[in-house]
Amino acid sequence: MRNLVRGFATLALAALPLEAVEFSGQAGLIWADNLSRTSFGPDQQSAAVFSGTVSAAQSRQLAPSLLLLVSADVCVEQVPSFTALDQLHAGLRVQLHRKFGLGPFAPVLETGVAITRANFRESGRSGWRTEASLGLRQRLTETLRVAAHGRWEEFAAAHRPFDLRSRRLALELNWDAAERWQLVGGASRFWGQLTANASENIYYRALAGSFGPRIGVYYHSIPWEESGTFGPGWVAYRVDCSADFWWLGATFALSAKTSLPFRYEAVKVVNRAAVRYDSAFWSLSVVRRF
Numbered sequence: 001m002r003n004l005v006r007g008f009a010t011l012a013l014a015a016l017p018l019e020a021v022e023f024s025g026q027a028g029l030i031w032a033d034n035l036s037r038t039s040f041g042p043d044q045q046s047a048a049v050f051s052g053t054v055s056a057a058q059s060r061q062l063a064p065s066l067l068l069l070v071s072a073d074v075c076v077e078q079v080p081s082f083t084a085l086d087q088l089h090a091g092l093r094v095q096l097h098r099k100f101g102l103g104p105f106a107p108v109l110e111t112g113v114a115i116t117r118a119n120f121r122e123s124g125r126s127g128w129r130t131e132a133s134l135g136l137r138q139r140l141t142e143t144l145r146v147a148a149h150g151r152w153e154e155f156a157a158a159h160r161p162f163d164l165r166s167r168r169l170a171l172e173l174n175w176d177a178a179e180r181w182q183l184v185g186g187a188s189r190f191w192g193q194l195t196a197n198a199s200e201n202i203y204y205r206a207l208a209g210s211f212g213p214r215i216g217v218y219y220h221s222i223p224w225e226e227s228g229t230f231g232p233g234w235v236a237y238r239v240d241c242s243a244d245f246w247w248l249g250a251t252f253a254l255s256a257k258t259s260l261p262f263r264y265e266a267v268k269v270v271n272r273a274a275v276r277y278d279s280a281f282w283s284l285s286v287v288r289r290f
Helices: 002-015 200-207 213-221
Strands: 022-033 047-063 066-078 087-099 108-120 127-139 144-157 164-175 181-198 224-226 235-253 258-271 276-289
Touching (some): 181 200, 181 258, 200 213, 200 235
Antiparallel strands (some): 022 276, 047 066, 066 087, 087 108, 108 127, 127 144, 144 164, 164 181, 181 235, 235 258, 258 276
């Protein structure tokens, strides 16, 4: 999949002129409840995440109803409480938008691919992420828009507990509530693999069958390693799971080029052994277009 994404991105870049590049920057703060994605409540580790992103984007009208968009970004994330999670990632995204009809109420079909290189301070987590997406968006009224998306993702990491595959379906509603305010709400369903973490005591008790034979057999069958990301002896392990996401957000426009997005997202993950991991994220960012 990675070679296919790279080939498509190369063709798209060759089709674009070198002028009319739009730049933007974003700085954000996220508070993550259960950042460690730990099932045992007393061991759950929460933390603040700081991020900064610089992006460049270009578009070209290929036909009256067909638009090509190419964007690139570089992002730095720091987690002062758990520095193994500090990362630098850079990526390239290519999208095609096909509009069916004229005017603002015509539906738009979106297809895209993306490739990203992520380097973590904990080197076993580093790797290449490739994505393919398909979506449909529609303006319902002058102030209300709806969008549905599907996404397929692979993350080829250096170590197996972080080597992940997934797919996701999402639905989102946007409302221009006032001249400067935009509200958003959405939900998605996830199927695939995630990395969870557990303290040494809890994981080895699970392997020994202390939480039941189903959990013991399953945890022996999945990739895991002692990573120490969240403390001495902590274990990182890959789970096959399904997950439900939902989110609410509000964006305030400070000016024509500067905005302040706020977002709350809740996640419920259940693995194949019926073990549950709940997380929540609050984020506040400032976005500036140049």
